[in-house]
Amino acid sequence: MTELKRILLVEDSANDVALSLAALGEINLANEVVVVRDGQQALDFLYRRGEHESRTDGNPAVVLLDLKLPKVDGIEVLSQVKRDPALKSIPIVMLTSSREEQDLTRSYGLGVNAYVVKPVAFPDFVAALKELGLFWAVVNQPPPGSLNQTARR
Numbered sequence: 001m002t003e004l005k006r007i008l009l010v011e012d013s014a015n016d017v018a019l020s021l022a023a024l025g026e027i028n029l030a031n032e033v034v035v036v037r038d039g040q041q042a043l044d045f046l047y048r049r050g051e052h053e054s055r056t057d058g059n060p061a062v063v064l065l066d067l068k069l070p071k072v073d074g075i076e077v078l079s080q081v082k083r084d085p086a087l088k089s090i091p092i093v094m095l096t097s098s099r100e101e102q103d104l105t106r107s108y109g110l111g112v113n114a115y116v117v118k119p120v121a122f123p124d125f126v127a128a129l130k131e132l133g134l135f136w137a138v139v140n141q142p143p144p145g146s147l148n149q150t151a152r153r
Protein backbone atom coordinates (compact mmCIF):
# COMPACT_ATOMS: atom_id res chain seq x y z
CA MET A 1 0.00 0.00 0.00
CA THR A 2 1.22 3.53 -0.75
CA GLU A 3 2.49 5.39 2.24
CA LEU A 4 0.39 8.45 2.99
CA LYS A 5 1.40 11.55 4.88
CA ARG A 6 -0.49 12.55 8.01
CA ILE A 7 -1.39 16.18 8.73
CA LEU A 8 -2.09 17.35 12.29
CA LEU A 9 -4.47 20.33 12.35
CA VAL A 10 -4.53 22.10 15.71
CA GLU A 11 -7.45 24.52 15.62
CA ASP A 12 -10.09 25.49 18.19
CA SER A 13 -12.46 27.25 15.77
CA ALA A 14 -15.04 24.81 14.39
CA ASN A 15 -15.55 27.10 11.39
CA ASP A 16 -11.82 27.19 10.57
CA VAL A 17 -11.62 23.40 10.95
CA ALA A 18 -14.50 22.93 8.50
CA LEU A 19 -12.97 25.38 6.02
CA SER A 20 -9.55 23.77 6.34
CA LEU A 21 -10.87 20.25 5.78
CA ALA A 22 -12.96 21.43 2.82
CA ALA A 23 -9.95 23.16 1.25
CA LEU A 24 -7.69 20.14 1.76
CA GLY A 25 -10.46 17.89 0.42
CA GLU A 26 -10.78 19.98 -2.76
CA ILE A 27 -7.23 19.14 -3.77
CA ASN A 28 -7.94 15.44 -3.24
CA LEU A 29 -5.12 14.75 -0.82
CA ALA A 30 -5.44 11.16 0.28
CA ASN A 31 -3.84 12.10 3.59
CA GLU A 32 -5.10 11.46 7.06
CA VAL A 33 -5.97 14.79 8.63
CA VAL A 34 -6.09 14.54 12.40
CA VAL A 35 -7.90 17.42 14.09
CA VAL A 36 -7.34 18.40 17.70
CA ARG A 37 -9.00 21.39 19.37
CA ASP A 38 -6.42 22.65 21.87
CA GLY A 39 -2.72 22.68 22.60
CA GLN A 40 -2.91 19.97 25.25
CA GLN A 41 -4.57 17.59 22.78
CA ALA A 42 -1.85 18.40 20.24
CA LEU A 43 0.87 17.49 22.73
CA ASP A 44 -1.03 14.35 23.75
CA PHE A 45 -1.23 13.31 20.10
CA LEU A 46 2.45 13.96 19.43
CA TYR A 47 3.57 12.21 22.63
CA ARG A 48 1.00 9.40 22.25
CA ARG A 49 -0.68 10.10 25.60
CA GLY A 50 -4.26 9.89 26.81
CA GLU A 51 -6.79 9.21 24.06
CA HIS A 52 -3.97 9.13 21.50
CA GLU A 53 -1.95 6.50 23.36
CA SER A 54 -2.80 3.79 20.85
CA ARG A 55 -2.55 5.83 17.64
CA THR A 56 -0.56 4.42 14.75
CA ASP A 57 3.18 4.97 14.63
CA GLY A 58 4.74 7.89 12.83
CA ASN A 59 4.83 11.62 13.25
CA PRO A 60 2.78 13.98 11.11
CA ALA A 61 4.36 15.24 7.91
CA VAL A 62 3.32 18.72 9.07
CA VAL A 63 1.50 20.35 11.97
CA LEU A 64 -0.81 23.24 11.10
CA LEU A 65 -0.87 25.05 14.44
CA ASP A 66 -3.10 27.90 15.55
CA LEU A 67 -1.44 30.43 17.82
CA LYS A 68 -4.30 31.27 20.18
CA LEU A 69 -5.48 27.97 21.67
CA PRO A 70 -7.19 26.91 24.90
CA LYS A 71 -5.30 25.01 27.63
CA VAL A 72 -1.83 25.27 26.03
CA ASP A 73 -1.22 28.01 23.47
CA GLY A 74 0.46 27.49 20.12
CA ILE A 75 3.72 29.12 21.23
CA GLU A 76 4.08 26.63 24.09
CA VAL A 77 3.25 23.68 21.81
CA LEU A 78 5.86 24.92 19.33
CA SER A 79 8.41 25.41 22.09
CA GLN A 80 7.93 21.92 23.53
CA VAL A 81 8.05 20.20 20.14
CA LYS A 82 11.16 22.03 18.95
CA ARG A 83 12.98 21.26 22.25
CA ASP A 84 12.31 17.53 21.95
CA PRO A 85 14.94 15.62 19.92
CA ALA A 86 12.34 13.03 18.86
CA LEU A 87 9.89 15.66 17.56
CA LYS A 88 11.89 18.73 16.57
CA SER A 89 12.21 17.71 12.92
CA ILE A 90 8.42 17.80 12.42
CA PRO A 91 7.59 20.82 10.24
CA ILE A 92 5.27 23.23 12.02
CA VAL A 93 3.29 25.91 10.21
CA MET A 94 1.79 28.57 12.44
CA LEU A 95 -1.65 29.20 10.95
CA THR A 96 -3.07 32.19 12.77
CA SER A 97 -4.99 35.43 12.50
CA SER A 98 -2.27 37.28 14.43
CA ARG A 99 -0.24 39.81 12.49
CA GLU A 100 1.58 40.96 15.64
CA GLU A 101 5.31 41.29 15.10
CA GLN A 102 6.07 39.79 18.53
CA ASP A 103 4.14 36.61 17.63
CA LEU A 104 5.98 36.34 14.33
CA THR A 105 9.39 36.97 15.90
CA ARG A 106 8.79 34.59 18.78
CA SER A 107 7.50 31.82 16.48
CA TYR A 108 10.54 32.00 14.21
CA GLY A 109 12.82 32.24 17.23
CA LEU A 110 11.40 28.94 18.49
CA GLY A 111 11.90 27.23 15.13
CA VAL A 112 8.57 27.45 13.29
CA ASN A 113 8.95 26.42 9.64
CA ALA A 114 6.39 28.88 8.28
CA TYR A 115 4.06 31.57 9.60
CA VAL A 116 0.83 32.03 7.66
CA VAL A 117 -1.77 34.66 8.52
CA LYS A 118 -5.27 33.30 7.90
CA PRO A 119 -6.98 35.27 5.16
CA VAL A 120 -10.33 36.73 6.20
CA ALA A 121 -12.14 36.20 2.90
CA PHE A 122 -13.39 32.64 2.36
CA PRO A 123 -11.94 32.16 -1.17
CA ASP A 124 -8.54 33.44 0.01
CA PHE A 125 -8.62 31.15 3.06
CA VAL A 126 -9.42 28.13 0.89
CA ALA A 127 -6.68 29.06 -1.60
CA ALA A 128 -4.10 29.47 1.18
CA LEU A 129 -4.98 26.07 2.68
CA LYS A 130 -4.80 24.39 -0.70
CA GLU A 131 -1.32 25.79 -1.26
CA LEU A 132 -0.19 24.76 2.23
CA GLY A 133 -1.61 21.28 1.77
CA LEU A 134 -0.02 20.79 -1.62
CA PHE A 135 3.38 21.97 -0.49
CA TRP A 136 3.64 20.20 2.87
CA ALA A 137 1.83 16.98 1.95
CA VAL A 138 2.88 16.52 -1.68
CA VAL A 139 5.89 18.63 -2.68
CA ASN A 140 7.90 18.69 0.56
CA GLN A 141 9.91 15.61 1.52
CA PRO A 142 9.00 15.00 5.18
CA PRO A 143 11.47 13.92 7.85
CA PRO A 144 11.92 10.17 8.39
CA GLY A 145 9.26 8.62 10.59
CA SER A 146 6.43 10.86 9.43
CA LEU A 147 4.60 8.49 7.12
CA ASN A 148 1.37 6.67 7.79
CA GLN A 149 -0.03 3.67 5.99
CA THR A 150 -3.73 4.26 6.56
CA ALA A 151 -6.01 6.91 5.17
CA ARG A 152 -8.69 8.30 7.48
CA ARG A 153 -10.35 11.69 7.72
